[in-house]
Amino acid sequence: MDQCTRHPGGGKLQADLREVAAIPGCQLTVHAAAAGPVCRTDGHDRPPHLSPHERRWREGLAAATRYYAVYGDLACTNAYVHPDGFRLGMWLANKRRRSDWLSPEQRKALDDLNM
Structure with missing residues (x-):
């Protein structure tokens, strides 16, 4: 999937887009000027504003999931690196x-993964 040139970092991974699409009231759309994916909420085109x-x-919760x-557990070593490059351990x-x-x-999200 293409990276949004108007909002660097917004939309570079399909997994990120699936997470954004899961936000209630969010629809993925394309900027006319940038031809990149963004989050559309409240009738405005903009990327999700996450700290x-x-x-x-x-990212960590997705990798842990x-x-x-x-x-079937989260018993990886501290040195474990997920195949996508995320330092999950x-x-x-x-x-x-x-x-x-x-x-x-x-805490509940991690408890659901038996951490």
């Missing part, structure tokens, strides 16, 4: 070490 922290959380689907270690920083929703 770097939220974007990283979603894929790992769990294959192996380190991400999980950080979440375990700083679990008191997680929101109730984040």
Whole structure:
């Protein structure tokens, strides 16, 4: 899938687009000027406005979900790197070490993966 030239980083991975499409009220559309995918909400074309922290959380949760689907647990080493390049082992270690920083929703999402 093409990367949106109007909003760098918005739409470079199909997995990201599936996550964006799962946001209630969001429809993926194409910028007329950029011919790249963006999120359309409230009648305006714009990329999803996620903080770097939220974007990283979603990337980590998606990688953890894929790992769990294959192996049935999240017992990877700290050095484990997901095939897409995401450092899942380190991400999980950080979440375990700083679990008191997680929101109730984040804690539930990881609990659903038996972490």
